[in-house]
Every structure is written in C-alpha cells, then in structure tokens.
Amino acid sequence: xxxxxxxxxxxxxxxxxxxxxxCTYSDRGSQSxxxxxxxxxxxxxLIMSIYSNGDKxxxxxxxxxxxxxxxxxxxxxxxxxxxxATYLCAVNRDNNNDMRFGAGTRLTVKx
Amino acid sequence: DAExxxxxxxxITETGRQVTLACHQTWNHNNMFWYxxxxxxxxxxxxxxxxxxxxNKGEVSDGYxxxxxxxxxxxxxxxxxxxxQTSVYFCASSDHRGTDTQYFGPGTRLTVL
Numbered sequence: 001x002x003x004x005x006x007x008x009x010x011x012x013x014x015x016x017x018x019x020x021x022x023c024t025y026s027d028r029g030s031q032s033x034x035x036x037x038x039x040x041x042x043x044x045x046l047i048m049s050i051y052s053n054g055d056k057x058x059x060x061x062x063x064x065x066x067x068x069x070x071x072x073x074x075x076x077x078x079x080x081x082x083x084x085a086t087y088l089c090a091v092n093r094d095n096n097n098d099m100r101f102g103a104g105t106r107l108t109v110k111x
Numbered sequence: 112d113a114e115x116x117x118x119x120x121x122x123i124t125e126t127g128r129q130v131t132l133a134c135h136q137t138w139n140h141n142n143m144f145w146y147x148x149x150x151x152x153x154x155x156x157x158x159x160x161x162x163x164x165x166x167n168k169g170e171v172s173d174g175y176x177x178x179x180x181x182x183x184x185x186x187x188x189x190x191x192x193x194x195x196q197t198s199v200y201f202c203a204s205s206d207h208r209g210t211d212t213q214y215f216g217p218g219t220r221l222t223v224l
Contacts, residue, residue: 004153034212043201043215044154088153098169099144099213101154 003027004091006102014110019076021105023089026070033065034090035074037083038104044088048074079109113138117202117216125224130189132219134202142205143185144213145169145177147198154201160185192223 005024013019021035032051036044048063050056050072056063062075072091076083089102115136124130136143145157156169158177166177174196176188189196199220203213 008151043218045215046212049212090154098159099156100170101146103151103153 003100004089004102006087006089006105008103009106010108011105012108012110013079015079015081017079017109019079019083019107019109021074021076021087021089021107023072023074023091023102024070025072025089025091025100027091027093027100028067028070029093030067030070030091032092033063033072034092034099035061035063035072036088036090036101038086038088040085047087076107079107081109081111083107084109115202115204115214115216117200117219119219120217121220123222123224124192126192126194128192130192130221132187132189132200132202132221134185134187134216135183136202136204136214136216137183138204138206138214139182140204140206140214141182142207142211142213143179144203144205145175145185145187146201146203147171147196148201148218149198157187157200158185189221192221194223197221197223 035048038044050063050065060077064073086104086106088104118133144159146154155171160179202216205211205213
C-alpha cells in the first residue's frame with residue numbers, strides 16, 4: 001500500500017461544476033496536509049494547507065480533513081478550464097520535513 | 112523578488128558520468144529539499160537539509176549526494192549516473208520545519224543515456 005493514495009484520473013468535469021479530489025494516507029502520525037497544483041511541464045504550487053479536522057475554505061477551494069478516517073479532500077467550486085491540471089496531495093509526518101506525495105489526480109475542466 | 116532557481120533546466124548525460132544539478136534560493140530559507148518526479152510515483156524525496164552543514168537522506172537517496180556550505184545553495188550530485196535516474200528533479204525550500212509551505216523551483220529534466 002502506498003503511503004499517500006490518490007485516484008490518478010483523469011477526472012473530467014464541465015465548467016461551473018464542483019470537482020472533488022480525494023486522498024488517503026497510511027501514517028496515523030501525519031500532522032500536516034497540503035494540496036499542490038501542477039500544470040503540465042511546470043513545478044508544483046501550493047493551493048491549500050490544512051492541519052486540523054474539518055473544512056478550510058479559500059475562495060473557490062475547500063480542503064477537508066478527517067484524521068480518524070485518514071482522508072483528505074479538495075473541492076473546487078465553479079470549476080474553470082484554467083483549473084485543468086494535476087493535483088498533488090502531500091502529507092507531512094510529525095514535525096519534520098519528510099513529506100510524502102501522492103501520484104496526483106489529473107483534472108480536466110471542459111468548457 | 113525572492114525566488115528559487117535550478118540549473119541546468121535540461122541535461123543529457125551518459126551512464127557512469129558524474130552530474131551535478133544546482134539549486135539556489137533567495138528566500139533565506141533554512142530548509143532545502145531535492146525531489147524526483149516520475150510517472151506513477153509522484154514526487155519522491157531524495158535528500159534534505161535543515162541548514163548549513165546539515166544533510167539528511169530521504170526516501171530514495173541511493174546514488175545521490177548533497178552538501179550545504181551556505182544558506183542559498185544545495186547542489187545535488189549523481190555520483191555515477193544510471194538510466195534509472197532519468198527523471199525530472201525539483202528543488203524546494205521552506206522556512207520552518209513540518210508545517211511550513213515548500214516552494215518549488217522550475218525543475219531540471221535529466222536524461223541518462
């Protein structure tokens with residue numbers, strides 16, 4: 001079992017819809033969780049970070065964390081074609097920098 | 112503006128050669144990281160450093176080495192390049208341990224023939 005698992009996709013949604021991206025992790029000691037967006041041929045850029053159970057909203061993006069279920073998700077409301085990218089889930093262990101990344105979910109938003 | 116740069120952006124080398132990839136950041140961050148990215152594996156940590164003279168092995172460190180002589184630079188050396196090391200390499204930096212955001216460089220595409 002991989003430490004951080006994501007559905008590789010591709011996930012295709014129409015413009016204006018909600019895109020839901022999911023991630024599970026295996027290490028119960030994980031303390032911090034991140035979603036990165038990566039456009040083709042570019043470097044990852046941070047979208048959201050979340051550290052405690054519940055929801056965290058930032059504009060059209062909402063991150064959800066459930067540590068009991070070892071599950072973190074990213075919702076993108078009012079999806080735009082510019083949201084088309086690969087989304088990487090990253091999980092950090094207890095206060096160190098041994099970050100583990102999922103393989104990413106490729107999202108396509110169709111006009 | 113502060114930034115993180117990598118050079119070269121593209122490199123082709125032959126099996127057995129020593130290769131060094133450069134990473135330079137002007138954020139004045141203590142922490143620096145090297146990752147490789149391959150299809151189906153996502154990003155995997157190679158080495159990281161919490162400060163000058165500090166280096167640590169990551170998940171896939173075999174065949175790679177780093178040294179940290181100043182805050183700004185963390186060069187990655189492939190001692191004897193192998194075809195399995197063909198990949199895209201990303202350098203990243205962060206200010207604090209654990210919970211802090213990592214900022215990524217533009218990447219180096221390395222091909223080992």
